[in-house]
Amino acid sequence: MLEVQHISKRYHYQKVLNDISLCFPKAGIVAIVGPSGCGKTTLLHILGGIDRDFQGELLWNGRSVKHRLTRYRRRHISFIFQQFHLIMWLSLKQNISLPRFFHKQEKADFALEMDALKQQSLTSLSMGQRQRLAYLRSHYHHSDILLCDEPTGSLDPQYAKAVMELLKNEAKHRLVILVSHDEKLVKEYSDEIYYMQDGEIINHDILSSQKRIEHFPTIHHQYVFSHMRLAFASLWSHKGRSLQLIMGLLLSLLCIVTALTLTRHLEEQFHQYIYSLVPASGISFQSRYQQSLSLELLDQMQNQAGIIKSEMFLDDYECLGIGFESDHYEQSQTLFIGDDTSPYTYLSLQYGQYPQANNEILLSLSTARHLYGEQDVSSLIGQNVYAWYQHDWEVKGICYKIVGITNQTTTLDTLYQMNHAYIHLLKDVYTYDVNQVTSHLGILYVHPDYQREDVIKQLQKQYPDYEFMEIGKSTTQNVSKTLEQVNMILAIFSLLAILSSLFLIGEVMFLNVVQKKKDLAIMKCFGASSLDIMKIVFYESLQILFIAQSSCLILYYQIIQILNTFMKDVFGSEMFSLQMDMYVVGVVFVLCALLVFISQCPPLFYILKMNTVQALKE
Numbered sequence: 344m345l346e347v348q349h350i351s352k353r354y355h356y357q358k359v360l361n362d363i364s365l366c367f368p369k370a371g372i373v374a375i376v377g378p379s380g381c382g383k384t385t386l387l388h389i390l391g392g393i394d395r396d397f398q399g400e401l402l403w404n405g406r407s408v409k410h411r412l413t414r415y416r417r418r419h420i421s422f423i424f425q426q427f428h429l430i431m432w433l434s435l436k437q438n439i440s441l442p443r444f445f446h447k448q449e450k451a452d453f454a455l456e457m458d459a460l461k462q463q464s465l466t467s468l469s470m471g472q473r474q475r476l477a478y479l480r481s482h483y484h485h486s487d488i489l490l491c492d493e494p495t496g497s498l499d500p501q502y503a504k505a506v507m508e509l510l511k512n513e514a515k516h517r518l519v520i521l522v523s524h525d526e527k528l529v530k531e532y533s534d535e536i537y538y539m540q541d542g543e544i545i546n547h548d549i550l551s552s553q554k555r556i557e558h559f560p561t562i563h564h565q566y567v568f569s570h571m572r573l574a575f576a577s578l579w580s581h582k583g584r585s586l587q588l589i590m591g592l593l594l595s596l597l598c599i600v601t602a603l604t605l606t607r608h609l610e611e612q613f614h615q616y617i618y619s620l621v622p623a624s625g626i627s628f629q630s631r632y633q634q635s636l637s638l639e640l641l642d643q644m645q646n647q648a649g650i651i652k653s654e655m656f657l658d659d660y661e662c663l664g665i666g667f668e669s670d671h672y673e674q675s676q677t678l679f680i681g682d683d684t685s686p687y688t689y690l691s692l693q694y695g696q697y698p699q700a701n702n703e704i705l706l707s708l709s710t711a712r713h714l715y716g717e718q719d720v721s722s723l724i725g726q727n728v729y730a731w732y733q734h735d736w737e738v739k740g741i742c743y744k745i746v747g748i749t750n751q752t753t754t755l756d757t758l759y760q761m762n763h764a765y766i767h768l769l770k771d772v773y774t775y776d777v778n779q780v781t782s783h784l785g786i787l788y789v790h791p792d793y794q795r796e797d798v799i800k801q802l803q804k805q806y807p808d809y810e811f812m813e814i815g816k817s818t819t820q821n822v823s824k825t826l827e828q829v830n831m832i833l834a835i836f837s838l839l840a841i842l843s844s845l846f847l848i849g850e851v852m853f854l855n856v857v858q859k860k861k862d863l864a865i866m867k868c869f870g871a872s873s874l875d876i877m878k879i880v881f882y883e884s885l886q887i888l889f890i891a892q893s894s895c896l897i898l899y900y901q902i903i904q905i906l907n908t909f910m911k912d913v914f915g916s917e918m919f920s921l922q923m924d925m926y927v928v929g930v931v932f933v934l935c936a937l938l939v940f941i942s943q944c945p946p947l948f949y950i951l952k953m954n955t956v957q958a959l960k961e
């Protein structure tokens with residue numbers, strides 16, 4: 344049984360309700376009538392548990408419910424408002440079954456009444472139809488008390504009577520409290536009437552009494568994923584704005600994920616590329632006093648532990664390329680040849696054998712293909728090619744016989760030959776004395792079982808007049824350092840981009856809550872707690888995040904594919920190929936989710952502080 348004791352309420356300095364005590368029956372229609380502004384609606388809000396800011400007691404079955412109003416509303420209260428308070432971004436059915444989004448329902452069957460409205464959109468409904476919807480919604484939640492604020496206010500007399508008949512029928516099973524101006528209509532249908540004036544009850548008429556007839560409606564469970572569904576409906580209701588948010592977040596996520604993947608992968612692949620040009624086992628050396636190197640010195644060094652091959656590059660002799668033509672190197676078949684990149688003893692043969700004489704060479708598989716096109720490269724074995732060298736602007740060719748093809752693919756076209764072979768061959772072509780040619784740069788190759796640093800230390804001790812350096816190390820270090828800086832800058836910019844879009848999400852969600860606060864208050868009237876409302880708002884931003892992140896994953900995959908095709912075209916090999924970096928994706932997505940959570944604090948805080956009665960009036 345519902346009871347209020349010594350209820351008083353003030354708005355600033357105005358006393359709206361003054362020490363009201365009432366005791367209501369279990370069933371029947373109880374009307375509250377009085378002039379405009381006397382406090383009827385205020386009293387109704389207190390009875391409905393949506394206004395918690397009052398003095399006095401609200402009792403249900405003798406127990407105070409002032410501190411558990413959400414539970415009280417859910418179990419015992421439903422409303423019909425004068426302005427209907429329908430939620431325009433929900434469907435007809437969702438509006439009617441609104442209470443079921445928040446708790447399980449004892450639902451009456453109203454399929455017949457629904458059929459007439461089913462075809463229409465909410466905005467196209469007439470006032471009478473909206474009134475009917477509001478009635479159906481209150482009926483959906485079969486509560487102990489139905490509170491009606493001017494339920495016939497906007498209806499023509501004929502339809503008003505029909506609504507009163509419905510309420511009369513309702514009142515057999517529950518208590519109907521209605522606030523109305525229409526004293527005549529009220530007298531015709533009410534069992535009790537309270538007369539109010541200036542916030543006080545001035546009279547009470549009991550016209551008849553109604554015994555409550557219990558009925559046992561079917562029980563419907565709460566909708567599954569109810570908060571998610573409401574969040575999605577809310578998101579859909581402002582789809583333009585949501586799309587902008589999703590696009591903003593998607594672009595920032597895509598930028599940061601792609602940029603970080605590029606720099607992380609490119610660093611690795613730059614290193615690989617550098618090592619494909621300059622072997623990881625190479626040590627370069629030169630005299631500290633600018634003295635020329637000699638073949639004896641090379642032979643001496645080659646006998647050191649851990650060294651497997653030594654080379655020296657003649658200062659003024661440069662290999663221009665190889666080709667099949669004997670008369671001139673500038674032919675289309677001529678290939679530019681890089682310096683050989685590793686001792687051939689450690690390369691696996693695909694065809695043929697290792698060189699046995701100075702004029703025999705090995706080709707890397709990629710060079711053989713380059714030279715011979717689509718044809719079977721094994722038929723290159725035994726063929727002659729010409730390597731063209733330039734000295735003092737004079738270009739001369741040395742004839743080599745291809746004896747083998749390795750299975751190696753190299754970035755630059757490469758040929759391998761016996762130690763110092765080209766020095767001996769050039770001597771005959773250019774006719775010089777081997778001891779007279781100068782060379783200031785030598786290369787040593789370290790056995791894979793040895794550490795380059797250790798070998799360098801050893802060499803440094805033994806040959807103090809020479810300076811030894813790891814080939815490619817400083818370049819890779821420089822590349823790593825530069826890419827690290829690029830990474831850092833990218834990360835900062837991307838973080839700023841994500842922060843700004845999250846700030847935007849926070850801002851838009853806040854505006855959204857402010858804009859929809861009346862709808863959220865309506866939900867509260869139909870059983871939602873503050874936590875339910877917070878969940879809806881939070882899930883809405885999670886949905887934005889989810890859509891942005893999943894679209895980002897799809898686009899990220901596409902971008903990686905496009906970049907790989909592009910790089911394959913540009914570099915002509917698959918050396919620079921990217922893969923989806925799930926580590927980067929994971930870190931960025933988790934960080935972003937965390938920031939979304941933080942960006943939701945202002946709207947969620949706003950909901951906690953929201954005044955339901957105030958919000959309903961807006």
Ligand SMILES: Nc1ncnc2c1ncn2[C@@H]1O[C@H](COP(=O)(O)OP(=O)(O)OP(=O)(O)O)[C@@H](O)[C@H]1O
Nearest residue numbers: 354355359377378379380381382383384385386957
């Ligand atoms: N949020 C508010 N802030 C300040 N004053 C308010 C607020 N809400 C209502 N009032 C005042 O409280 C008084 C009672 O208002 P209430 O709406 O309860 O009256 P009512 O009897 O239902 O009037 P009506 O029949 O016209 O709806 C009015 O004087 C109104 O101006």
